[in-house]
Amino acid sequence: MEDEVCGRGKRVKRVIVCRNGWHNCCLPAFEKINPCSTTFKSSPSTCKAVPVASVHEAPKDVPQTKGSKAYKASRQPVVARERERRVKCLETRKRRRPSGGSRRLLPYVPCDDPQRRLEQMASLATADTSIGVEFVDFLSYRLTPRSSNRADSERGGMQVMCKEDKATLDLCKTMCSHGEWPPLMVTHDSRQGFVFEADRNIKDMTIIAKYTGEVDYMCRRQYDSGNSIMGLLFSDNPVKELVICPDRRGNIARFVSDINNHLP
Structure with a gap:
């Protein structure tokens, strides 16, 4: 092999070597082929870099204008291989994508046992009665006007919920109105008071409940001792x-x- 270099700079990467060394970017346009995945013919003068397995050989004296028919014909096998490689790459990425990559909200799966469902609902009713809380499933605007809750007042803008998450939220609200309960039990802890515990395995990103209660101005509640303000x-x-x-x-x-959160 002769010791020759390209002569158009000191770039050493992407060099096609047959008898002479050539940068891939210095060859004619129809000869620019990935040397890592193609077998080439050798020529004593210049490296034409034509694939051996290709049925379309580059014609002689191909014009360098990209709009010419000869140029397009010479590029067909290269473009076809590149398109096939990209399709395979995309298919591989789809297969490797984790099932939870979308990070969408999931609806809860209520208990199938009617008796257990009544026990779950009764546990909440007992806790609410003990601390004097009235059950509601919506925001109450008795302390502030409803007009005070404006999306354009949110610092930095309001985050828009995607259609999939909105559908999950609506489904959960409908299930609650039908008496279908999340897999939760409200119990009493000697150190923390009433707490809720998972009654069964709950998957990641599962929506449990929409936070509800009285809407009030923060300036009137900043010194409130309540531990459930959101x-x-x-x-x-x-x-x-x-x-x-x-x-x-x-x-x-x-x-x-x-x-x-202090028990195993």
Whole structure:
């Protein structure tokens, strides 16, 4: 093999070597073929880099204009192989994609046993009665006007829920209205008070409940001792910030902050 170099710079990568060394980017357009996946013919003068297995050989004196028919004909086998390689690559990526890659909300699967379902619902009713909380499944605007909850007041803009997650939320709300309950039990803990525990295995990204309760201004609740207050609206104007206070009205989500986290 002769010791020759391309002569168009010091680039050493993508060099096709037969008898002479050539950068792939320095060859004519129809001869630019990936040397890692193609077998080439050798020529004593210049490396034409024509695939041995190809039935379409590059014609002589091919014009360098990309719009010419000769150029397009010479590129057909190369383009076909590149398209096939990309299709295989995409198929491999689809197969390797994890099933949970979409990260969509999942609806809960209620208990099939009617007796167990009644016990789950009774556990919440007992807890609500003991602490004087009225069960509601919606936001209550007795302390603030409904017009105060405006999406355009949200700091940084309101995040829009995708259609799949919106459908899951609507399905869960419908199931609750039919008496179908999440797989949860509200129990009493000597150190934390009423807490809820999973009654069965719950998959990741499963929606449990929509947080409900009284809507109030945060400035009136910033020194509140309640442990179940949740932020609803964060505004650049502190006077407009809203919170949900399920101390008098709420649902099972009121016990989320009291979840039993010190037992195995």
